[in-house]
Amino acid sequence: MNKIVFWELATHDQDRTVDFFQEVFGWEISFDTDLGFYTVSAESSCDGPLEGGIFTLKKARLPFLTIYIEVEDIDGMCGKIEAAGGSIVEGPLNITERSKICLFNEPSGVTFAMIERTKKS
DSSP states (O other), rough: OOOOOOOOOSSSHHHHHHHHHHHOOOEEEEEETTTTTEEEOOEEEEEEEEOOOOOOOOOOOOOOOEEEEOSOOOHHHHHHHHTTOEEEEEEEEEETTTEEEEOOOOOOOOEEEEEEOOOOO
């Protein structure tokens, strides 16, 4: 009930942004001629229910929305992001004993985040 089921990303260069997410994360993205923009398959961008969090700003000056992408090797993904024209904003940072996060910008400057969760041993 009332779950997030779609997201949009407006960029300065949709083709470059699509290439970035395909190259770095391997997402299935196709151009929908009826809609006039690219669509990302649910299988590419989400695996099961999408959780979220709401908090009061501490360091940031403006409200924002961040989409977290779960990855297995956050340090390796940082290299792929930079090689594909993105930039690392902050991190990777340990947020718990079993998880790291990293904020990055895709080529047009929109900020996203990655999270790496270590499996329990």
